Each structure stands twice: as C-alpha cells, then as structure tokens.
Amino acid sequence: MEGFGPLRVFKAVSRGGDVEYWATNDLAMDDLGRQALGERCWAVEEYHRALKQCCNVERCQARAARARRNHIGMAIRAFARLSWSFHATGAGWYETKAAVVHHAVRAYRNRPLHRIPTIA
Structure with missing residues (x-):
C-alpha cells in the first residue's frame, strides 16, 4: 500500500464460499497465526454482541455522563455474571438470561415488594 509500507x-475462504481478505504489516505472520488472531477477533465480536443483546448496554436513556457510565458498568457486571453462568452450566447466553428473568419474575410474584391497591 502506498504510504503504509509492505503488507502481507x-x-x-469459508465453507459457505465466503471470501475474506486479511492484511497485516507483520510479514512474519503465517496462516496459523492469522487463524489464531481471527479466533481472538471473533471472541471480541461475541463479547460485544452479548453485551448489546443480552445486557442491553446501548439502551441507557440517561443524559448525565455519570449515569451512562454507571449503566455501562452494571451492564458489564451483568455480562460477567452471565458468562460465569454460561460456562458453569453449559447453557447458552439467551437460555441463561431467560432463566434469570424467569426466576426473578417468579420470586416477585410469590412475594411482591409493592401492591397495587384495588379500586372498587
């Protein structure tokens, strides 16, 4: 590449026929090193997907910077607990999240903290 230097x-090519090109300035990298780096990149992609879809990190409606940071911190903490449960039980992230929500709803229905007064 012009202005960048030599590249490798x-x-x-995936099993489905998709073609992907990787470029690096590490001229000593071989195909096994590229595959190992690709697996690490995929792990980062999975982390971000789970953080967004399972922990709702992007759904913060606060305007204050501190509140947004607190929301992100709690979402990361929830992700850490979700990952621990994922590895401990072998269930998927979505199954684990559904089990946690189901348990919380059942516990609240059995012993609610707030009751809505009846009118009539």
Whole structure:
C-alpha cells in the first residue's frame, strides 16, 4: 500500500464460499497465526454482541455522563455474571438470561415488594 509500507495479505475462504481478505504489516505472520488472531477477533465480536443483546448496554436513556457510565458498568457486571453462568452450566447466553428473568419474575410474584391497591 502506498504510504503504509509492505503488507502481507491472506485470503480466507469459508465453507459457505465466503471470501475474506486479511492484511497485516507483520510479514512474519503465517496462516496459523492469522487463524489464531481471527479466533481472538471473533471472541471480541461475541463479547460485544452479548453485551448489546443480552445486557442491553446501548439502551441507557440517561443524559448525565455519570449515569451512562454507571449503566455501562452494571451492564458489564451483568455480562460477567452471565458468562460465569454460561460456562458453569453449559447453557447458552439467551437460555441463561431467560432463566434469570424467569426466576426473578417468579420470586416477585410469590412475594411482591409493592401492591397495587384495588379500586372498587
């Protein structure tokens, strides 16, 4: 690449026929190193997907910066607990989240903290 220096380019073809190109300035990298780096990249992608979809990190409606930071921190903490449960039980993230929500709803229905007064 002009202005960047020498590159090494890898072509990866998936089983489905999708073609992906990887470029690196590490000229000593071989295909096994690229695969290991690809697996690490995929783990980061999974982390972000789970943090957004299972822990609702992007759904903060606060305007104050401190409140947003608190929301993000609690979402990361929830993700850590979810991951621990995921690895301990072997169930998927969505199954684990559904089990936690189901348990919380059942506990609240058995012993609610607030009661709505009846009118009539």
